[in-house]
Amino acid sequence: MSDYDYDLFVIGAGSGGVRAARLTALGGKKVAVAEEFRVGGTCVIRGCVPKKFMVMASEVSHALEIAEGYGWSFDNAKFDWPTFLEAKDVEIARLSGIYAANLGKAGVELVHGRAVLKDAHTVEIVGKNRTITAEKILIATGGRPWKPEDLPGIEHAITSEEAFHLPELPRRILIAGGGYIAVEFAGIFAGLGVETTLIYRGPNILRGFDDDVRAHLAGEIEKRGVKVVLGCQHKSIEKTAAGLVNHLENGMTLETDVVMFATGRIPYVKDLGLEAAGVELNDEGAIKVDPYSKTTADNIWAIGDVTDRMNLTPVAIREAVAFHQTVYRDSPQHFDYEAVATAVFSQPPVGVVGLTEAEARRSCSKGVDVYVTRFRPMKYAFTGSDERVLMKLVVDADSQRVVGVHIVGPDSPEMIQLAAIAVKAGLTKAQWDATCAVHPTMAEELVTLKEKQTPANMAAG
Incomplete structure (x- = not known):
């Protein structure tokens, strides 16, 4: 029998914390997770997911403008904010419920409340008159928005x-x-x-x-x-x-x-009791961890935005998996942060993976080859719009590996996910060129770019 209440106690039921808790419980360990707000964390409750719903709602106005160019007409089209909010909140509640249910199915105890560290093995649930001990503790409290509090008003x-x-x-x-x-x-x-x-x-x-x-x-x-x-x-x-x-x-x-x-956002570490547990912060105010997500306390780990390494939901999930493999499967692993694709759901959206041109010029010893195209999407042919797509490949001049892909335009987040496979695999520009295009698509430009950027065509562009 263990001397502790739990084998693992997780603070924070966001994407990373939930994944680590479920994997560990499914492996036969006694696990609990504390959440002071709602299960799902920033991404599900007040981040990526509701934001994407808002993006999709707002894109309709642009879609209507395009549709008119194709012969459609709309009378009295209008947007109702309360209707949207209600639909969004219903879906977020459903998703949060799924996260909570999955914890229960895995055998994880969900503790509703704010957990504060009292020492390296003890947490207190604030306001619940409950103290819990655990052999190991994982901190996954994420981040919070930052505002300049000294600004008048x-x-x-x-x-x-x-x-x-x-x-x-x-x-x-x-x-x-x-x-x-x-x-x-x-x-x-x-x-x-x-x-x-x-x-x-x-x-x-x-x-x-x-x-x-x-x-x-x-x-x-x-x-x-x-x-x-x-x-x-x-x-x-x-x-x-x-x-x-x-x-x-x-x-x-x-x-x-x-x-x-x-x-900006800052790691959510305020009043968490880190000092009492021997957990140190780095110079930027994030929890200091080693490559395996271990903190300065021997039995405490931290993953996700609270460590301020690469603040993306899929990265937090992969860090959770690596933590579980390292600590409970005797298979030390750490996440590889190189060539992680990311998207900005701006309008138009952005998809990028790998190095920027400036980063590549610093790291590629024999220089870089750059391929750039800007063009009007076929979708806008009838609208009179002067919106343009940008696609850019950055290539190591020596190895000819494609080390960076940058896209601004419709569906770029979808394209970049697949382009990331090629960049992560280290494929060369010749291998990209050998891939047959899908026509007519925007993505075909990624495999048909032939002209290197030179000072002359840069000036012309």
Whole structure:
């Protein structure tokens, strides 16, 4: 018999925590997981899933514009925000229920409440007068939105979490931030007919992405009605009878009904009792872990956004699997963070995998070959739209391996998932070229790009 109540106690029932708990329980261990909000975590409850529903709802307006070019006509087409919210909330509740049911089927005890570490083997469920001991503990508490609390008037601003539950659709919104959350919500609100302004303090949106992607998307979202203001940030927010007045550092003032900050997310470690358990944080405030997700406490591990390694839901799930294999299957594994595909559900969306051109030029000793195309999608032929797709391949000039793929345009998230297989496998440009195209598709451009980018055609483009 174990001296502890549980073999494994998981703090946080998001995608990573749930996967680790289920696998371990199915392996015969006694497992419990604590969740202070709703089972499913950020992704299911207040992140990827509800956001994707909002994206799909907002894309309908653009689809209607395209449809008119094909001869369709629509009288009195309108969007009803309360109807959408109700449908979205019903589906999120269903998904959360599935997560909870799957935990139960695996034999995991679900503890509703906030778990705080008292020492390396003990957690207290706040407000429940319950103390639990565990041989091993896994922290999977995720992240939370960050706002500049010292900004005058910041109390009037919302984050992405509140954006999912606005009582009514605003007429005007200002979104502060330039990352994927800011860009995605700008597209959502603009698509739903909201007068949308995006401000970002940097020189261009999507810091860390390929420069061609950043420039191309900034232009494309403006075509969809988003006003983009770069190199600028808030000085203060003033609440008036007419709305919220945004005073910007460049001297501009903008009046809106809602101000949303999407200026980053931070690991959710506040008041978790980490110090009492001997769990240290790194310089960025995330839980410090080794390649196998082990913390500075011998019996405590951490996965997902709380470690701030690669903050993607599928990555947290893979980290959970690696944790289980390492700790309970005597098969030490760690996740390989190289060539992980990601998507930005902006409008138009972005799909990328591998290195940016700048990263490749730094890491490829004999230089890179770059292939770029920009073209109007066939879908827009009858609409008069000047929207363009961007596709870019980055190739190691020495090995001829395709080390980066970057797409901006319709269905790019779907395309990038399959392109990621080729990049992860290390296929060469010749092997891409040897793959027969599917016609007529946008994706065929990925296997028909022949002309390398040169200073001459860069200038012409």
